[in-house]
Amino acid sequence: MLGVVNLDKPVGPTSHDMVGLMRRLTGTRRIGHAGTLDPLASGVLPILVGAATRFSQELTGGPKRYEAVVRLGQRSLTDDAQGPLGAGGPVPSEDQLEPALATFVRTFDQLPPAFSARKQDGRTAYGSARAGRPLELSARSVTVHAIDLLGVERGDGWLDLLLDIRCGPGTYIRAIARDLGESLGSGGHLHALRRTEAAGLKAAEAHSPEQLEAISLEGRLAEALIPAAALLPLPHVVLDAAGGSRFAHGSVVEVASHEEGRRAVFMAGELLGIGTLRDGMLQPEKVIAPQGAA
Numbered sequence: 001m002l003g004v005v006n007l008d009k010p011v012g013p014t015s016h017d018m019v020g021l022m023r024r025l026t027g028t029r030r031i032g033h034a035g036t037l038d039p040l041a042s043g044v045l046p047i048l049v050g051a052a053t054r055f056s057q058e059l060t061g062g063p064k065r066y067e068a069v070v071r072l073g074q075r076s077l078t079d080d081a082q083g084p085l086g087a088g089g090p091v092p093s094e095d096q097l098e099p100a101l102a103t104f105v106r107t108f109d110q111l112p113p114a115f116s117a118r119k120q121d122g123r124t125a126y127g128s129a130r131a132g133r134p135l136e137l138s139a140r141s142v143t144v145h146a147i148d149l150l151g152v153e154r155g156d157g158w159l160d161l162l163l164d165i166r167c168g169p170g171t172y173i174r175a176i177a178r179d180l181g182e183s184l185g186s187g188g189h190l191h192a193l194r195r196t197e198a199a200g201l202k203a204a205e206a207h208s209p210e211q212l213e214a215i216s217l218e219g220r221l222a223e224a225l226i227p228a229a230a231l232l233p234l235p236h237v238v239l240d241a242a243g244g245s246r247f248a249h250g251s252v253v254e255v256a257s258h259e260e261g262r263r264a265v266f267m268a269g270e271l272l273g274i275g276t277l278r279d280g281m282l283q284p285e286k287v288i289a290p291q292g293a294a
Helices: 017-026 050-060 094-102 127-132 173-184 208-219 241-248
Strands: 003-009 031-033 043-050 066-074 072-075 086-089 106-109 139-155 159-167 186-199 237-240 262-267 270-278 281-287
Touching: 003 017, 003 050, 003 208, 017 031, 017 043, 017 086, 017 208, 031 050, 043 050, 050 270, 066 173, 072 173, 072 186, 094 139, 094 173, 106 173, 159 173, 237 241, 237 270, 241 262, 241 270, 241 281, 262 281
Parallel strands: 043 186, 237 262
Antiparallel strands: 003 043, 031 043, 066 159, 066 186, 072 086, 106 139, 139 159, 262 270, 270 281
């Protein structure tokens, strides 16, 4: 089996739990995912099956979209609803919200949450934070393309914002919630999160774990596989049989093109891998064996 499964991760399990589920259903250990979702979050989790795991970097690196509930008026040690909650400041008026949200629609340096999967000197941030020795994490450049305010709900000392967020890879929605709250003087944390788009996949078309279990019992699990080639965000180059054979064996191939850059490489409609094109020469970068190969 080779391809990508659009899995709708429920709230509760970890992304690794979903990898374990797919290993059991497919009978193969060569399973990965394109972009971790915290246990608190639900939504699109692209599951990579077989040789599709070779393209994790390309499938993880694209734009993403989320529906987030940000709660103002409360702070959280983990920047989300799972951490110990503390009191915040007065919640803002609704006419303050849109201008504050607009300040995040740009490219900026973002400080990751103290409880995150970021690693430093071989240690994970969340492990060090739980041990009471939080890491001094460095900020990283992220891009937020748009934030739309979909709704507001007011409670006793808190204000919930339902947001539609479109962003680039590496963006922590928890950090946006935290920093938004601090900018408004109220404090804030991520109360709920659903990823609605990732790697070209949409939540409306995703399969729940229960649905995947059911079609697996019917022997139809292969129907849930999306060809990795359909999702790779790269221009295509097509080789003839001789060129495809050379590429598949790791050799440089001459092509009739003066363009440069990374390419998804095909032969007879079949994905062979990814190569880098420069000065009319295609250098193999990631190669998968043709499915008909012995």
